[in-house]
Amino acid sequence: MYQYDIIDKEFLQDRSNEFRGQVARRLAGELTEDQFKPLRLMNGLYLQLHAYMLRVAVPYGSLNPAQVRRLAEIARDYDKGYGHFTTRQNIQFNWIKLKDAPDILDKLAEVDLHAIQTSGNCIRNTTSDPYAGATSEEVDDPRVWSEVIRQWSTLHPEFSFLPRKFKIAITASAKDRTAAKVHDIGLLMRQGRDGQLGFEVIVGGGQGRTPYVGPTIKEFLPTDRLLSYLEAILRVYNRHGRRDNIYKARIKILVAALGAEEFAKQVQEEWEKIDAERADLPAAELARIRASFAQTPFETLPARSEAFEMAKAKDSAFARFVRNNVRAHKQPGYAIVEISLKAQEQTPGDATTEQLNVVADLAERYGFNDVRVTHAQNLVLPHIKLDDLPTVFAALQAKGLATANIDLISDIIACPGLDYCALANARAIPIAQDIARQFADLDRAENVGELKIKISGCINACGHHHVAHIGVLGVDKKGEEFYQLSLGGSGAEDASIGKILGPALPADKVATAVDQLVGAYLTVRTDGERFLDTYRRVGLEPFKEAVYAQAD
Amino acid sequence: MPKLIELANGEARWAEDAFVNVTDEDAIPDSGDVILSLARFEAEGDALLSSNSRRVGVRIESDQEVEVLAYDLPRIAVVALAFPKYRDGRAYTSARLLRERFKYEGQIRAVGDVLQEQAGFMVRCGFDAFEPNDGATPEAWTKAASRFRHVYQRAADDRTVAFEERAS
Helix, strand or coil: CCCCCHHHHHHHHHHHHHHHHHHHHHHCCCCCHHHHHHHHHCCCEEECCCCEEEEEECHHHEECHHHHHHHHHHHHHHCCCEEEECCCCCEEEEEECHHHHHHHHHHHHHCCCECCCCCCCCECCCEECCCCCCCCCCCCCHHHHHHHHHHHHCCCCCCCCCCCCECEEEECCCCCCCCHHHCCEEEEEEECCCCCEEEEEEECCECCCCCECCCEEEEEEEHHHHHHHHHHHHHHHHHHCCCCCHHHCCHHHHHHHHCHHHHHHHHHHHHHHCCHHHHCCCHHHHHHHHHHCCCCCCCCCCCCCHHHHHHHHHCHHHHHHHHHHEEECCCCCEEEEEECCCCCCCCCCEEEHHHHHHHHHHHHHHCCCCEEECCCCCEEEEEEEHHHHHHHHHHHHHCCCCCCCCCCCCCCEECCHHHCCCCCCCCCHHHHHHHHHHCCCHHHHHHHCCCCEEEECCCCCCCCHHHCCEEEEEEEECCEEEEEEEECCECCCCCECCEECCCCEEHHHHHHHHHHHHHHHHHHCCCCCCHHHHHHHHCCHHHHHHHHCCCC | CCCEEEEECCEEEEECCCEEECCCCCCCCCCCEEEEEHHHHHHHHHHHHHHCCCCEEEEECCCCCHHHHCCCHHHCCEEEEEECCCCCCHHHHHHHHHHHHCCCCCEEEEEECCCHHHHHHHHHHCCCEECCCCCCCHHHHHHHHCCCCCECCCCCCCCCEHHHHHHC
């Protein structure tokens, strides 16, 4: 794991001091809310429906136990005892007082955390694979490149006032757990035939009111040229992205307007003019960063653990947890463990102080001090010994953290919606809870299999509804909350944008409609076929029929 | 006339502005240093520069590209880059290109919605003169421009980058 050195630490102190001064000027009336707004937004502080919300960056979704405990402490002391993990691997606190914000930032800085660039029209936190360093699928450790980008993009002097916000995702596995193709830039690491590593560069994906799966503008970018190429993309965007209309300002609109080929050409021309010597990262710094992610000190263990096998045979709840929440590790005798934050009646992505502390303890005791956040709003302990899994499971179970539903129908992504958010048209959380309740029976949920439901409370699509197998979008119909369903989206390597099913439904009909969609799927699916694959094979009609036929 | 802050060796101070900002409607004064719009410069700049009796600057709007000045840059005393709103970040690119790509050594002046909170970014991109829009004093400007002890990326200034500090 990357360790902040004195330079990184002093940088955060300077940032924290700067913000303390700005808050003091605001509280003293020297700054109006209008003047203060851009300053607080640059520190991740939003004014929401009921209070200030502070979004804390979790760089590429990676935390150590001290950081997790500090987040737990902030949740306890400054919020209502919980935090909310987001689809970009960050954490939000929803009940913050302005006067406390500088103290919170100081406390975050003490453990190398911050809220820099969690808002504003700048390069945001880089999303990466929560299984990095643990999965055998990857061709390289994507955290190395995420950290390179973190440093390069931090208070970038040229790219802090872009036309609009800018999000980068990096994955080094064929299976994409980062939604890379719907990011402003998606970097897919590839190994060339000669063994050389490079990135396939995707630009102009996105969600919001104009969703796109991004096109590839470079098939193979050698890794040592990453920063100069990013500079070229950002420069073309900074100069030519639209600034006249906030809804047309993302890079996806520019790429779509020019066409991917023309955009790629402009980037290429700019790239050729950039002095690579100055723009690309020196090899020594790359080596320093890479060394900090050096191999975790795994023990040499047999692939089979008797303790694990026995517990699985004895305890059906554990066996179910293993089936759904435990993934293969590259190291024999270890496993990747997903912690679902989607228990019945829970707000998707919320974790309490107590829960966070347990996760920190487990990571410290059994997991090489490593905790990850997933874009699906769950947590991961990436390196757990199979021998320790029964103990870890029991500890998670005691705190309501052992729900065995990863990637199942009740593992729902939801934005905060109208319960918190000033932009929302409708609530998202209660809809997620309704659907989860409908599929509380895990035997049934397992029978249905992988099914990704994602709910957004408005067209800004923070809940990723466009790339859901079943997407739910909250809309306002004459002051009433309605929900539009869409089918067939995916944010993974087989990315696609969902298609609208039919007229929007009232809140109390959504869970029933999902049930009807599942019913239709179970009727026509072939052996082992996921919901998404069935939809892709049979199309919208049978599903439309299932939901709307009786209504007529 | 807006007050001008100039930055030299990390120190900001008030400066006498010798340049008159000539709008497209104004007649060019008979003598004295002037800053012209790009269109005006393209039409009349050559004649003014050839007379060799005064200094000439050009004002570049945020949607204009500094590349068009490439040929004339050695003779241009000031490039004023406009911020129609502080949020419009195109001038940062323009400034970097002037300094890093075209090796421009004259003054790069920030005009328009120029706020002290952006000082650090502007200085790093190569601006060395500012017409603040928020009443900021040189003291506030110096402070804002030097708030961070470390920087993470190379830009148009000569600051030592974090990875260089680490290597030394």
